[in-house]
Amino acid sequence: xxxxxxxxxxxxxxxxxxxxxxxxxxxxxxxxxxxxxxxxxxxxxxxxxxxxxxxxxxxxxxxxxxxxxxxxxxxxxxxxxxxxxxxxxxxxxxxxxxxxxxxxxxxxxxxxxxxxxxxxxxxxxxxxxxxxxxxxxxxxxxxxxxxxxxxxxxxxxxxxxxxxxxxxxxxxxxxxxxxxxxxxxxxxxxxxxxxxxxxxxxxxxxxxxxxxxxxxxxxxxxxxxxxxxxxxxxxxxxxxxxxxxxxxxxxxxxxxxxxxxxxxxxxxxxxxxx
Numbered sequence: 001x002x003x004x005x006x007x008x009x010x011x012x013x014x015x016x017x018x019x020x021x022x023x024x025x026x027x028x029x030x031x032x033x034x035x036x037x038x039x040x041x042x043x044x045x046x047x048x049x050x051x052x053x054x055x056x057x058x059x060x061x062x063x064x065x066x067x068x069x070x071x072x073x074x075x076x077x078x079x080x081x082x083x084x085x086x087x088x089x090x091x092x093x094x095x096x097x098x099x100x101x102x103x104x105x106x107x108x109x110x111x112x113x114x115x116x117x118x119x120x121x122x123x124x125x126x127x128x129x130x131x132x133x134x135x136x137x138x139x140x141x142x143x144x145x146x147x148x149x150x151x152x153x154x155x156x157x158x159x160x161x162x163x164x165x166x167x168x169x170x171x172x173x174x175x176x177x178x179x180x181x182x183x184x185x186x187x188x189x190x191x192x193x194x195x196x197x198x199x200x201x202x203x204x205x206x207x208x209x210x211x212x213x214x215x216x217x218x219x220x221x222x223x224x225x226x227x228x229x230x231x232x233x234x235x236x237x238x239x240x241x242x243x244x245x246x247x248x249x250x251x252x253x254x255x256x257x258x259x260x261x262x263x264x265x266x267x268x269x270x271x272x273x274x
Contacts (some may be wrong), residue, residue, distance in 0.1 A: 008143045022068025023031055023061040027053030030120075031095050032272050034060045035086060037104025037255060038143065038201055039192035041067025044103065051265035056099075056272065061089060063106060065197015077197060078204035079129065082110040090118070093245040099255075099272035103255055104128055104228075105201065107220075108210055111241075117215030124220045125264065126254050130236040131211035139228055140206050142172055147198065150189045160185045167171030175225040175253035184258075211240065218244040219271035223252035223259070244272070 024042055032052065036044040042060030052058050064085050065071035072081055090098060094128060095150055100119045102110035107127030114122035131139065142269060159165055163178035166185045172175035175183070192198060220241065222234040238246050252259040 001234055017200065018065045020063065020070060021061050021085060022037045023059050023089075025057070025059050027056050027058045029054075029056045030273055031088075031098035032056040032058050032268070033090065033098050033100045033119075034058060035063055035102035035109050036060075036066070036107030037102075037106055039066065039147070039187065039195055039198050040103075040255070041069075041191050041195075043067075043187065043191070044255060045148065045257055047261040049269065051261060052268060054271060059093070059095075059098075061086070063109065063197070064126065065201060066195040067191060068134075071200070072223070077200045079108055079112055079208060079210070081204075082201070083110050083116070085177065086115060087116070087118055099123075101125070101268050102127070103257070105108060105205070111210060111214065111218060111220075114214045114216035114218045119216050121272055122214075122218045124218065125227055125249070125256055125267075126222055127182055127220060127237070128229070130233040131207055131209075131229065132232075132236070133207060135230050135233060136203065136205070136207060136209075138230070140202055142228060143202060144247070146172060147192065150193055154189060154193060155184050156180075160189075166257055172227040173254045175223065175259045176257075177249060177253075180258065212243070214241060214243055219245050219247065221247040221249050221256075223249045223256045223269050225259075226254045227250060228254040250252060 034045045036042060041062040045060050062069040063082055097120045099121045100110045100113055101123035103125040105128050107124030108129040110122040111124050111127055120188045160182040166180055167178045220237055249256045249263060256264050
C-alpha cells in the first residue's frame with residue numbers, strides 16, 4: 001500500500017464478540033480480498049501489491065487475532081468462526097461476491113467461503129486443512145517450535161542482521177528467507193508473537209480437515225519448496241477438490257509472496273478473473 005493509505009476497521013455483525021477486522025485498501029478494478037496466514041497480517045502481501053493494485057481493488061485484511069484485528073473472545077476460533085468473520089466483514093464493507101485469496105490459514109478460510117458460495121472465486125496458496133492427522137500434527141508442532149525460538153530471539157533483534165540466521169528461523173515458511181531485510185524479519189516475528197489468536201487458532205486447527213465440494217470457482221497453488229506442509233497434501237487436495245484448478249508455485253515456500261512476487265501475482269490475477 002502507499003504511504004498515505006489509511007488503515008481501517010469494519011464491523012463484522014453477527015460474529016462472536018462483535019469482531020472487527022483491520023484492513024488496508026488500495027487499487028482499482030474488481031475487488032480482491034486478501035487473507036494472510038497464521039501468525040501474519042496484511043503486510044505479508046506487500047511484495048505483490050504493486051502488481052495487483054493496477055488491476056484490482058485490493059483489500060488486505062487481518063484475520064481475527066492477528067495484526068490489527070481483535071481476537072474472537074468467548075467462542076470458537078476455528079475455520080468456521082474465522083470464515084464467519086470474513087463473510088461478515090465482506091457484508092459490512094458492501095462487497096458483493098468479491099474475489100478472495102488467502103495463504104495458509106487464510107487459504108483454507110478462502111476455500112470455506114468458496115464452499116459457501118459467497119465469493120466470485122477463491123485462490124488458495126498453500127492452504128491448511130488437507131493433511132492427514134499425522135501431517136497436520138507435524139505442522140502444528142513445527143509452528144509451536146518456531147514460536148518458541150522467535151520468543152527468545154526477540155530479546156536480541158540484532159541477531160537478525162545475519163542472513164544465515166534469518167534463513168534458519170524462517171526456513172519452514174520462506175524458500176529464500178535470507179532475502180528478507182532484518183526489519184522485515186523482525187516485523188514478521190512481532191506480528192506472530194503479538195497475535196493473541198496464534199495459540200487458540202493453532203489448537204482449533206489441530207486435527208482439522210477441509211471437506212468439499214466448492215460452490216465457487218477455485219485455484220489452489222502449492223510451493224514446491226514448502227517446508228511446513230508436506231507435498232502429499234497437494235495430492236490430498238486434488239482428490240478432495242477435483243473441481244478446483246491445481247497449480248505448483250515453482251521455487252516457492254509456504255509463504256510464496258516474498259519468494260516470487262511475479263509468479264504469485266500472476267496466479268492471483270488469473271484466479272480472480274484473468
